[in-house]
Amino acid sequence: DVKVTQSSRYLVKRTGEKVFLECVQDMDHENMFWYRQDPGLGLRLIYFSYDVKMKEKGDIPEGYSVSREKKERFSLILESASTNQTSMYLCASSFRNRGGDEQFFGPGTRLTVL
């Protein structure tokens, strides 16, 4: 059974902390994505990666960075967490087809920043 896993379902952090969100996929997908989901705003792309060590900014990269040292793992880093980063974070992966292919999503991490 193909799977995308995320390191935590729920996370509570304090303002100013450095936060790491981990995502692992077992489908040998080239593409990996990080989204945040907020009520009324849908899913917004933060960063994506189409190969190991490659990354591209999405629509809302400010305050975030990413790391992809291995094909199966894509990490999202909040350098200094702020309350406006309280959100649901979703990781996804897909095969590398320009023009889109089915995305497989992890269960999400609900992050609260106090």
Add this chain to the structure above:
Amino acid sequence: SQQGEEDPQALSIQEGENATMNCSYKTSINNLQWYRQNSGRGLVHLILIRSNEREKHSGRLRVTLDTSKKSSSLLITASRAADTASYFCATSDSGTYKYIFGTGTRLKVLA
């Protein structure tokens, strides 16, 4: 920026009825996909329709695509309580790996 906009934002129907939700987008696309999200969970892919297709079926799902109007519709026939979820459309174009998601339609199916 979000280019997919679903309509309606929320829909409540009785079990056994059909549910129709719509998606509009702004730019040219390579394909359009529909996803379902159960409360507080990740998204699950339902169906993909390519820009050169007009209609596609999968079980109780029927998707149409009108590229001239830049719109798509998802029809769920004979709905069940288990269909209660949020439904999102996502578009991508041939020049990018990116997907653009809409804001979703919340469907509630009453038993």
